[in-house]
Amino acid sequence: MYARMLLLRFPREIVDKPIVTNLVRTYDLSFNILKAQIYPRKEGLMVMELRGNRKDYERGIQYLHDIGVIIESIAQGIRRDDERCYQCGACTAVCPTGALHIQRPEMQVIFDPERCSACELCVKACPSRAMIVTLDRSLDLEEAV
Structure with a gap:
């Protein structure tokens, strides 16, 4: 299992899209939303932990990148x-x-x-x-x- 903490910034053009649902359905990833601030027609912000096998995770990250989500890693360690x-x-x-x-x-x-x-x-x-x-x-x- 591969897991990372991410900060996602959603451009206003895509805040109404089912982005997290697509991560679950298409890329077989699970998530834990820690904080979110998303308003219609404004930039959205979400802090989430994203989990899955490494290949699916990387494909999901590529999907987010391709649709215009700005992704920042929140360094997490043990x-x-x-x-x-x-x-x-x-x-x-x-x-x-x-x-x-x-x-x-x-x-x-x-x-x-x-x-x-x-x-x-x-x-x-x-x-x-x-x-x-x-x-x-x-x-x-x-x-x-």
């Missing part, structure tokens, strides 16, 4: 609080990219941020809450429009 982590390995069972894995024979949980897709599955699986979502940019919709 970090591990090593003081909270007690090396239980629960996160390694759910990590789809192998960014979290067990180093043998030491049985140490290794986190490789370069391989992390920020899908957040480890965050939900971690009993000590050592895996933390980081956003490199905070967004105020009032200022962005």
